Amino acid sequence: MNIYRRNRSVLKLLSAALLGLAGWAMIPPVYAADFGMTTVETKAKTLVDRAYDAKPLPIPAFLKDLTPEQYAQIQDVSPLWRGDNLPFEAQFYLPGSWFHRPVVIRSVVNGVVRPVPFTLEHFSFGKLNVPQNIPGALGYAGFRLLAPLDNPPHHNEFISFLGATYFRAVGKGAIYGTSARGLGIDTAQPSGEIFPYFKEFWLVQPKPDATTMVVYALMDSSVATGAYRFTIQQGDSSTVHVDATIYLRKPVQVLELAPLTSMYWHGHGRGVTAGDWHPAQHDSSDLIMANGNGEWTTRPINNPLHIQTTTYDMDHPEGFGLIQEDRQFSAYEGIETDYQRRPSVWVQPDGDWGKGQVRLVELPTNNRDMDNIAVFWVPEHEPAPKTPLHFAYTLRFFLNNHGLIPLPHPVGTYLGDDAKVPGARTVVIDFAGGALTKLPGTTPVQLHLDAGNGAKILSQELEWEKDGHFWRVIAVIQPQPDSPSNVRCFLTLNNQVMSNTWTYLLHAAKE
Known part of the structure; x- marks a missing residue:
């Protein structure tokens, strides 16, 4: 190697x-x-x-x-x-x-x-x-x-x-x-x-x-x-x-x-x-x-x-x-x-x-x-x-990323293990920038999340953080023990794509 x-x-x-x-x-x-x-x-x-x-x-x-x-x-x-x-x-x-x-x-x-x-x-x-x-x-x-x-x-x-x-x-x-x-x-x-x-x-x-x-x-x-x-x-x-x-x-x-x-x-x-x-x-x-x-x-x-x-x-x-x-x-x-x-x-x-x-x-x-x-x-x-x-x-x-990405995009990704389900992972994604920063928290932004290779999405939610002006995705996903899952996520509003696509190769948590 x-x-x-x-x-x-x-x-x-x-x-x-x-x-x-x-x-x-x-x-x-x-x-x-x-x-x-x-x-x-x-x-x-x-x-x-x-x-x-x-x-x-x-x-x-x-x-x-x-x-x-x-x-x-x-x-x-x-x-x-x-x-x-x-x-x-x-x-x-x-x-x-x-x-x-x-x-x-x-x-x-x-x-x-x-x-x-x-x-x-x-x-x-x-x-x-x-x-x-x-x-x-x-x-x-x-x-x-x-x-x-x-x-x-x-x-x-x-x-x-x-x-x-x-x-x-x-x-x-x-x-x-x-x-x-x-x-x-x-x-x-x-x-x-x-x-x-x-x-x-x-x-x-x-x-x-x-x-x-x-x-x-x-x-x-x-x-x-x-x-x-x-x-x-x-x-x-x-x-x-x-x-x-x-x-x-x-x-x-x-x-x-x-x-x-x-x-x-x-x-x-x-x-x-x-x-x-x-x-x-x-x-x-x-x-x-x-x-x-x-x-x-x-x-x-x-x-x-x-x-x-x-x-x-x-x-x-x-x-x-x-x-x-x-x-x-x-x-x-x-x-x-x-x-x-x-x-x-x-x-x-x-x-x-x-x-x-x-x-x-x-x-x-x-x-x-x-x-x-x-x-x-x-x-x-x-x-x-x-x-x-x-x-x-x-x-x-x-140093300054401003102006590079035209759409709102993921500015933070956080991973953790879920204590309730064996092998499950908690996935947190923060979307910010662009038009998202101007939308009120009552805007009906929709979350689109999918996980491949037989993984199970156990829960998912979308939250608005008013002080930081970003939208947070919180999901619990259980990949197969021997096969990582290709996870994808993006946001829409009125059937229009509002963000770029977040993707990750998610492995099951170690038991």
């Missing part, structure tokens, strides 16, 4: 990246005024015809053996473009800890392409006891971008690329949480997951008045290659527009586009607390999906006892994402973790993605430092080997 691990201070601790790049400063510049996506696509197409080279380069023992906490002490204190009066700066990561794959980073300035020179003196090692024999040409493991976001004119980090094809971003006032990936392959499959990785990056130096930053990336793996163009904009909500072309070396079991990874440990009766005193610990609370037929669906996330994969058929999707619904400190009580500041992430397809599935993978965990949630789009048909697949989408990292 593959698990997503992370260090809160640095990023996902997954695939690795390093490259010995001695003599970079002596490499002559390459003039490529026409450098762009076509250039990187050509490289990806060339790679797919070559044998995959998976040889890792040696890492000095001092760096390889660092714990995540020790690795986080290494900081680039001389960012690229600092002092150049540009809207963005770039800092780099040294290889070490979990990062073992080569990454080449180049800059593109007025048509000139050349590697970013490596200088060990640009790094601070904090309180680490640094040996004297560290090579002076280690190369880089990844990078992060800085902009005057939270405390202008000072720059602070808002997006980071480190490990495999992982990247994550934040808007104003947020801290890192849910991550995005360039591509996923065979997640939660018996054969084992394959992690493609970005082996080369090109950072396009922005103009002084630029509001966006462009980054190109070349992806490689044993089963797929790819070219990526990231157009990045920071702000209250930071956005990343992704243009991608991938080539399969051979067929795969599950091709995963626009994947997101997150963490859900426990909260509101979902997940195993294992004695943890916090009311909740998670980076995301709900999966939200918008189908092309206008239906919006909310699926609360869970931390199951066993690996759980749920698929949702969609046609011409308008978007999907992982949402952190509750923004109150009291919902989490974490002074260091600040889960109320973790961003929601929304995927909006560019163009028609046709038919396919949004797939949710939930892995069991009892560790808040492990990503156990994966969400991605699976197209109905994967391309034939060596045939290009083009796709594009925009990622939005944000």
Whole structure:
């Protein structure tokens, strides 16, 4: 079983990246005024015809053996473009800890392409006891971008690329949480997951008045290659527009586009607390999906006892994402973790993605430092080997959900065990937003609740909470002992749908 691990201070601790790049400063510049996506696509197409080279380069023992906490002490204190009066700066990561794959980073300035020179003196090692024999040409493991976001004119980090094809971003006032990936392959499959990785990056130096930053990336793996163009904009909500072309070396079991990874440990009766005193610990609370037929669906996330994969058929999707619904400190009580500041992430397809599935993978965990949630789009048909697949989408990292969901929607899901009936569960769903907030409690809103797979709905009621201006569904449902029930719920008024659809895979209570 593959698990997503992370260090809160640095990023996902997954695939690795390093490259010995001695003599970079002596490499002559390459003039490529026409450098762009076509250039990187050509490289990806060339790679797919070559044998995959998976040889890792040696890492000095001092760096390889660092714990995540020790690795986080290494900081680039001389960012690229600092002092150049540009809207963005770039800092780099040294290889070490979990990062073992080569990454080449180049800059593109007025048509000139050349590697970013490596200088060990640009790094601070904090309180680490640094040996004297560290090579002076280690190369880089990844990078992060800085902009005057939270405390202008000072720059602070808002997006980071480190490990495999992982990247994550934040808007104003947020801290890192849910991550995005360039591509996923065979997640939660018996054969084992394959992690493609970005082996080369090109950072396009922005103009002084630029509001966006462009980054190109070349992806490689044993089963797929790819070219990526990231157009990045920071702000209250930071956005990343992704243009991608991938080539399969051979067929795969599950091709995963626009994947997101997150963490859900426990909260509101979902997940195993294992004695943890916090009311909740998670980076995301709900999966939200918008189908092309206008239906919006909310699926609360869970931390199951066993690996759980749920698929949702969609046609011409308008978007999907992982949402952190509750923004109150009291919902989490974490002074260091600040889960109320973790961003929601929304995927909006560019163009028609046709038919396919949004797939949710939930892995069991009892560790808040492990990503156990994966969400991605699976197209109905994967391309034939060596045939290009083009796709594009925009990622939005944000704190404020207002304006995203057009209809009233579930803002809270709470689960408990019913003490009277063996195996029965109490399900509580709060619907709020939109027109619901303006309706008086006497309005004849109707509840629609169904439970599949032989489950019994023992009771159901709908209540109006006048102070919070939301409608609460309270139901007692008894699933079959050996078969979880797919439960669905929505509200109507005068035969008109008033809310998006709540759905959940409900297991019987343990006796």
